[in-house]
Amino acid sequence: MFALSMGMFTANLDSTILATAIPYFANEFHSIDDIGWYGSATFLKFAAFQTTWGKAFKYFHLTWSYLLSLFIFELGSLICAVAPNSATLIVGRAIAGTGGVGLCTGTFAIIGYTVASERQSGFMWNTEGSFIAVDWRERVWTGKKLVFANGVLDIFPDITGYGECWGLGMSARHWGYGQHHGGDARCTDGPAVRYDRHHLYTHGAQERTEALEKTSHDKGIKVDSRPVTRLVKGPGPSDVEVGFEDSTKRIEGFLVHEPKTEINGPFAEQLGLYLTSDGDIKTAKPFYSTSVPGVFAAGDCAVPMKAVVTAMLSGTLVAGGLAGQLQAKLYSGEQKLTQTV
Missing domain, CATH: 3.50.50.60 (FAD/NAD(P)-binding domain)
Incomplete structure (x- = not known):
């Protein structure tokens, strides 16, 4: 897990440290006009190859696919290190971005394929965001909080x-x-x-x-x-x-007649959320927080009475709890500083 985290950390550091490095690039190569490409070359590759790496990790060997992305990332970084001019640096940044997105996608893919679903949340909390979602295009989305509003399926x-x-x-x-x-x-x-x-x-x-x-x-x-x-x-x-x-x-x-229901999708099981005896996601009132910190549930998947008004109410309360937690975390440092002063 440490090695996977370091791979993602390095790939993200390569993107964020750019703001500090750009003045040195521009001064070294006298290339003010190319400043925009130093960053966009990497991010364009992130956008273009995320789904490609997702498919690679799905259909090919996980380890070799991850090592290939690491090799491409290191190759791009090496080209950047020895670049004699601005154009070569941009090419190196693009190659590094192609490998970097593979490192990020590979981290989530390896955890998803090798770690039991009920333990995945414990392995993923210390990556870029607290939660990771992979869509049908194999694109990876991260976030600090997660809200389930995926409804239920009637079982006739x-x-x-x-x-x-x-x-x-x-x-x-x-x-x-x-x-x-x-x-x-x-x-x-x-x-x-x-x-x-x-x-x-x-x-x-x-x-x-x-x-x-x-x-x-x-x-x-x-x-x-x-x-x-x-x-x-x-x-x-x-x-x-x-x-x-x-x-x-x-x-x-x-x-x-009210038929039995089951929650849409495998997501509650993947995160190991507690369920009620009726199969709904177990929540704590008033903000409908679940058994996993940072995860909320609203609508039919979290209420015993499946009705529009009840779903709207739970969604409103979830929004309040969600905003409260995010703001509390955002301003906790300022509050401590104020109290110290």
Whole structure:
């Protein structure tokens, strides 16, 4: 890990130290007009070859690819050291940039391919930024904080026609149908719902059926334990035909069911974030910080109630917590200095 960090440190030092070296270059080669190229030659190569090195580390041997990038970087640095004129120096800077981006990309690639996902965050914290993200083009992005707002994927039960009825005659939130499908008498009165016209389907779960019958009998709600085998969209705007295992059917004005969900992407697992029993990212209120310092989560991936308003609220609170942490770190030195004075 130390060797990888030193490779990235050297590549970044080669870029940042340039500001100090440019006056000496200009004085040595009498080349005021070339000053812009001393820096841009390197950064242009960083931009041009980042995806190329990403593919190289993906399809070729990690060690040899990394050593090749190191060789190119050292070759460019050697050309710069012995450059007799400004043009040669610019060429050397471009070659060094081609190898330097390989060193930076290779550091992340080697960690990603050789270190277990739950330990990667511990190896990457001391690189250029606290967190690293690699996009579909193999480009590497670094940052001090990380916010997950990647949502969840609905996992539909194994019932024929469920997916076709989802969003048309069935929703995870009953108030949505009260607003959009007001033609049905069971949802036009808002809170004044006629419970005696409701059915609870437990899909063969006998223990749950017995528990629900005890708590809902006085409200007139009918509990049906028959396994549901098929759902068919009915003729009305939200009608659904429910088919049972015993081949009988019933048409409902609409259905309410909240399917299981799973977080989109492998990112929570890669960082080793703690999850709730429902599979959501476990957060601490009020700012929705996760079990990994510097990582926040907002929206459906972090809240039990998957709704737009809840997601907006969590995003607003995350923004406050994120800004607070960044500012606290930014001004901590000034606060200490003020207290000392």
